[in-house]
Every structure is written in C-alpha cells, then in structure tokens.
Amino acid sequence: SHDMMGIHPYSGLEDPYSLYPHSLRNIDELCASIVRSHRETSQYRVEELQALRWKLFSREEIQAYQSKSVDEMWQHCAIRLTDAVQFVVEFAKHIPGFRMLSQNDQIALLKTGSMEVVLVRMSRFFNTENNTVFFDGKFAGTEVFKSLACGDLIAAVFDFAHGMCALKLTEQQIALFSALVLINADRPCLEDRSKVQRVQRSVESGLTHILHRDNQESLIHKLYQRMGVLRSLCSLHMEKLHWFSQRYPLTAHSLFPPLYKELFA
Numbered sequence: 001s002h003d004m005m006g007i008h009p010y011s012g013l014e015d016p017y018s019l020y021p022h023s024l025r026n027i028d029e030l031c032a033s034i035v036r037s038h039r040e041t042s043q044y045r046v047e048e049l050q051a052l053r054w055k056l057f058s059r060e061e062i063q064a065y066q067s068k069s070v071d072e073m074w075q076h077c078a079i080r081l082t083d084a085v086q087f088v089v090e091f092a093k094h095i096p097g098f099r100m101l102s103q104n105d106q107i108a109l110l111k112t113g114s115m116e117v118v119l120v121r122m123s124r125f126f127n128t129e130n131n132t133v134f135f136d137g138k139f140a141g142t143e144v145f146k147s148l149a150c151g152d153l154i155a156a157v158f159d160f161a162h163g164m165c166a167l168k169l170t171e172q173q174i175a176l177f178s179a180l181v182l183i184n185a186d187r188p189c190l191e192d193r194s195k196v197q198r199v200q201r202s203v204e205s206g207l208t209h210i211l212h213r214d215n216q217e218s219l220i221h222k223l224y225q226r227m228g229v230l231r232s233l234c235s236l237h238m239e240k241l242h243w244f245s246q247r248y249p250l251t252a253h254s255l256f257p258p259l260y261k262e263l264f265a
C-alpha cells in the first residue's frame with residue numbers, strides 16, 4: 001500500500017527503499033516537506049525582502065566597509081556566510097532521506113553543497129534593478145565588498161544571482177532546486193553513493209513533478225546549466241579562501257567561525 005511507502009521526514013524511521021516515490025501522493029508529500037523546510041529556514045520571506053528593496057547603504061556606510069582591512073572584512077563576511085550556511089544545514093536535515101545517510105555522507109554533501117545552496121538562496125535577497133544584495137540589514141552593491149580584494153569572485157557571484165533572478169523561480173521551485181543541489185551522488189568522498197543516488201532520484205522526481213505542474217518543463221535544462229556555474233563559483237571561493245589563509249593565517253585560524261573552517265578549510 002502507498003501508506004507503507006509513505007515518507008515521514010520527522011519520524012527518523014523511514015525505510016530507505018521506500019524513497020522511490022512510486023505514487024503521485026508520495027511525490028506530493030516529498031515536495032511539501034522540502035518546501036516547508038525551505039520556508040522555515042529561509043530567514044526572510046519574499047514579501048519582507050520586497051518591502052526592504054530600497055533600503056540602501058549610504059555613501060558613508062559604504063566608505064566604512066571600504067576602509068576595513070582585508071582580514072577584518074573577510075572575517076565579517078565569513079561570519080555572515082556561516083550564519084547562512086547554518087540555515088542550509090537545518091534545511092538539509094529535513095529533506096526526506098538526508099538523515100538516513102551516514103554522518104560521513106551528510107558532511108560530505110554539506111561540505112560541497114552548502115555554499116552552493118547559499119548562492120541559490122542569494123537570488124531571493126537580490127535586487128536586479130540596481131544589482132544589490134541584502135547584507136547586514138541593507139542592500140549592498142559590489143563596491144561594499146571592495147576591501148575583500150576578490151573583485152572577480154564578487155562580480156561572478158553577483159552575475160550568478162542576476163542569472164538566477166532572470167529564471168523567475170517560485171519559492172517551491174527554489175526549494176526543490178536547492179534540495180537537488182545538495183543531494184548530489186557525484187560529490188567526492190561519499191561512502192554509500194547508491195544510497196545518495198536513491199535520495200537524489202526522489203528529489204529529481206519532485207522537481208520534475210512541480211515543473212510539470214507549473215507547465216515549465218523547459219526550466220530543467222536551465223537549472224542543470226546553473227549547477228555547472230555553481231560548481232565553478234564554489235571552486236573560485238575555495239581558491240580565494242586558500243589565498244586568504246596563506247596571507248592571513250592568524251585570522252583564518254583563530255577568528256573564522258568553526259563551522260566555516262570545518263566546511264571549507
């Protein structure tokens with residue numbers, strides 16, 4: 001019966017082999033769990049962000065960010081990023097099937113995927129009309145991040161957000177896409193790849209299901225393209241982090257948040 005194959009994300013008692021969503025009802029339940037988890041961990045609702053759209057940093061405030069030292073600004077951004085990553089970890093825990101993976105595989109997926117999901121989520125915090133992102137309570141353009149001394153990364157990240165916004169995804173589509181970015185059986189260092197693959201397939205069918213329902217099947221190709229861009233952005237982030245830690249070992253070792261170090265260092 002379908003009830004016996006039901007996915008109960010919060011029970012912790014799921015049978016791994018029930019993860020193939022054989023019935024439409026199961027797919028609906030899977031999508032509903034992922035959308036709920038996204039909503040509960042997304043920090044701000046779209047309407048709230050919409051209302052804050054024109055709250056920009058003043059010239060003086062921008063100058064204050066620009067006159068921070070490289071390591072001070074890196075530390076500041078690392079803290080903000082780590083906050084965002086923490087919400088992504090919470091999101092992951094409620095993706096049906098995620099918690100049935102081994103601790104090792106959960107960490108391996110988060111190591112490579114959490115930053116990517118933060119960047120997907122960034123599109124919700126982005127104003128394409130003036131190319132600004134919600135950061136520290138107001139909207140900030142690329143110039144705010146000048147003292148990080150990694151203009152190419154910042155430009156690429158803003159570009160990516162712009163491209164994501166152009167897709168005009170719904171909250172449900174963003175939720176399912178985020179889950180798919182995270183649950184990827186091709187990530188390095190996985191112990192039980194086939195188990196991850198089963199979870200991945202269930203999330204894939206969830207995404208396909210809602211795109212079909214929304215009559216937007218053509219989006220799937222664009223989303224897979226975006227995943228390629230995400231991968232290159234994250235390797236650029238790692239490259240910059242490596243550069244930074246060599247230059248400022250003390251900040252990187254003692255002042256970066258432990259979770260940031262654990263996931264990216």
Ligand code: CLR
Binds near residue numbers: 084148157
């Ligand atoms: C992404 C969506 C999250 C909330 C959030 C928090 C911190 C923001 C992040 C968003 C977008 C990217 C961001 C980040 C802080 C610093 C970082 C603006 C809006 C920029 C791109 C600088 C990265 C610097 C690293 C190289 C350290 O739910």
